[in-house]
Amino acid sequence: MLELRHVSKSFGQKQVLQKISLHVANGEFVSVIGPSGSGKSTMFSLIGGLLEPDAGEIYLSGENITNKRGFISYMPQQASLFPWRTIMENVLVGQELQGKKDYERAKTMLERAGLGDVIHAYPHELSGGMKQRVAFIRALLSPQSLMLLDEPFSALDEFTRTDMQKWLLSIWEDDEQSILFITHNIDEALFLSDKIIILSVNPAEIKEVIEVPFKRPRDEELLLSEEFLQWKRRIMEVIQF
Amino acid sequence: MKTSLLKKTWRPFLAILLFIGIWEVATRLFSIEEWLLPAPSDIVVEAKSVIPTFLPHLQSTVTLSVSGFLIGTTVGLGVATILHLMPRVRETFFPFIIISQNMPIIVLAPLLVIWFGFNALPKLIIITLACFFPIAVSALGGFTQTNRELVHYMKMMGANKAQLFWKLELPHAVPSIFSGLKIAGTYSVMAAVVSEWLGAQKGIGVFMTLAASSYRTSRVFVAIIVAMIISLAFYGLILLLEKFFIRWQQKGENN
Numbered sequence: 100m101l102e103l104r105h106v107s108k109s110f111g112q113k114q115v116l117q118k119i120s121l122h123v124a125n126g127e128f129v130s131v132i133g134p135s136g137s138g139k140s141t142m143f144s145l146i147g148g149l150l151e152p153d154a155g156e157i158y159l160s161g162e163n164i165t166n167k168r169g170f171i172s173y174m175p176q177q178a179s180l181f182p183w184r185t186i187m188e189n190v191l192v193g194q195e196l197q198g199k200k201d202y203e204r205a206k207t208m209l210e211r212a213g214l215g216d217v218i219h220a221y222p223h224e225l226s227g228g229m230k231q232r233v234a235f236i237r238a239l240l241s242p243q244s245l246m247l248l249d250e251p252f253s254a255l256d257e258f259t260r261t262d263m264q265k266w267l268l269s270i271w272e273d274d275e276q277s278i279l280f281i282t283h284n285i286d287e288a289l290f291l292s293d294k295i296i297i298l299s300v301n302p303a304e305i306k307e308v309i310e311v312p313f314k315r316p317r318d319e320e321l322l323l324s325e326e327f328l329q330w331k332r333r334i335m336e337v338i339q340f
Numbered sequence: 341m342k343t344s345l346l347k348k349t350w351r352p353f354l355a356i357l358l359f360i361g362i363w364e365v366a367t368r369l370f371s372i373e374e375w376l377l378p379a380p381s382d383i384v385v386e387a388k389s390v391i392p393t394f395l396p397h398l399q400s401t402v403t404l405s406v407s408g409f410l411i412g413t414t415v416g417l418g419v420a421t422i423l424h425l426m427p428r429v430r431e432t433f434f435p436f437i438i439i440s441q442n443m444p445i446i447v448l449a450p451l452l453v454i455w456f457g458f459n460a461l462p463k464l465i466i467i468t469l470a471c472f473f474p475i476a477v478s479a480l481g482g483f484t485q486t487n488r489e490l491v492h493y494m495k496m497m498g499a500n501k502a503q504l505f506w507k508l509e510l511p512h513a514v515p516s517i518f519s520g521l522k523i524a525g526t527y528s529v530m531a532a533v534v535s536e537w538l539g540a541q542k543g544i545g546v547f548m549t550l551a552a553s554s555y556r557t558s559r560v561f562v563a564i565i566v567a568m569i570i571s572l573a574f575y576g577l578i579l580l581l582e583k584f585f586i587r588w589q590q591k592g593e594n595n
Contacts, residue, residue: 147496169498179493183511183588195507196499221588241497 100125100277101146101245106155107302108141114302115141118155121296121305123245123277130280130288133298134338139281142303143247146279147171159245169197172241172276174248178230180222186233187218193241205240212236212270228259235267239276248280252287264290265319272316285334289313290322297337307337378558383565386558394562400542402570404460405532408467409574412524415468416475417517423476424483425505441473446534453538463535470531471524478520482513515589518582525574533567 101123108116115138123129131139144150146157148168157165164170172193180189187205194200209218212232222230231251238246252260264287271278282288288295295309311330313321321327360380366372367379374382419437423430445466452462486509494504536545544563551559 143496148498149492149495168495171496171498173493173496175489175493175496177489179487179489181490181508181511183514183586192507193497196494196497196503223588247496 100127100160101279102158103142103146104156104158106142106145106152106157108138108145108150108152109302116145116152117302117304119303119305120155121308123279126275126277127294128271128278128280128292129294129296130282130292131296131298132282132285132288132334132338133303134300135283137298137300138303139298140249143173143249143281146247147173170243170245172238172243172246174234174238174246174251176250176253178222178227178234180230180233180237182222185219185221186214186225189222189233190237190240193237193243197242199242201240205236208236208240212266228255228263231255231263232266235270239270239274244275245277245279248278250281250283253282253284260287261319261322267291268315268317285331285338286322289327289330289334290317295334297334309334309337375555375557378561382558383561386556387562387565390559390562394547394566397542397544397547398566398570400540401529401532401536401544401567404463404535404543405467405528405570405574408464408532409471409525409528411464412468412471412528413475413521416472416520416524417479419472420476420479420483421505424480424509425501437473437476440469445470445531449535449538458539462538463532463540466535467528467531470527474523474527475517475520478516478523479513482516483509485516486512515582515586518578518585521578522575522582525578526571529567529571529574 101121103119103121106116106119107114119142121129121131131142133139141150145152148164148166148170151166155165156163159170162170180186181192184192186209187202190205190209191200191202194205206218209215212235214229214232214236217225217229222233225233235248235251238248252263255263268291280288280291289311292311295311297306297309298304299306309330313327364380367377378386423434448469449462449466452465456462456465490508490512491504494508499507532543533545533548536543537549540546544567548560548563551557551563
């Protein structure tokens, strides 16, 4: 699906990414964790085609998409909904940009996501968690098969966040989309992903790639299991060294 | 809703009433000549008798200011769009546009008559010049202040320049375009009256000059008050349109 080959990027003297190589398979959920300032957002801008790498290439389904835009779907940290559009019109933005709108599918998705009552509401009428749901559905409805999620739950409170993670899994597990997910929350990465990529800082290099062994579908119980805590400890050790 | 409106408006309403009252009493108390400063009651009497002959003038001015306003809006939005989409052009011509606004219209008016004669064209040019600037500046401000996060989202999603403009920057600028329209709307009436001073068959400006030259001061006041009413009506109309276009906006919040 997505492949980064030895991608490096620096801004002036400061090297931000050094020889990043990673791979996201079809239908796979991959998380990237690392301390803030580790160049995670730069990585997304490179994949999105907003920046050009100094070295290396980016491939999507075998096609070289280095510095090309429009191949991925994106969910930013802030919901970034258009305040003048209703929820329905908002989730269709991604499709609009690529040409075709599918009202029926959007309606079904919104209903499945528990947003059926607010289809014709405006974003300011929704809570923070609801807005993030809309932003996720918007990314899911976009025709691209890879979604980049940039710390989408970091602005939410702890209770809402756990709900959102469960909700995201329930929606996503029925779907075929691949996800590349940025977070700095270890629990979140472990709970959601198939694979976790741990980055170091200054410049960001891949420290370790961890395959997460938990079966799907996953539920909240997992968060407190012995196995989960062991994996968490393991990741913390990697990050500290 | 109704009671709150009443609560909000009674103070200014009272102030206007007080102002008119003092004016009335003062003109009588100091027995000021009517040709110098007519009492409000004199103006009302004059208005009643003159309105039938005044209507064609009124109609002419309204038509003139509306067409000038529409042309000015089109030009203003067009200029703002071009300057926004072409940064080089913007750097080159923006100072020029600002300088053009510091040229007093009243000085420019006779020149335009020399160049274009006494027909509608110089008048429309004057109104357009008065209207386009507030609209261009407010639209340009709206375009450039587009929410960075939304721009980032659109770019990540692969939006091209045209999509970015039509789907994000333009709708984002609507509230600020409306503040420009409100200013331009009131300017347009003023500019129309001024342009009619230059020479026209009909119009509030013509009516006013005729009345002034024969010292029928009450008539001048009738003209002034009617011009104010037209101006206010424009403002109200634009306000209504604004309510309709930005009904999505949360009350008291501006993002």
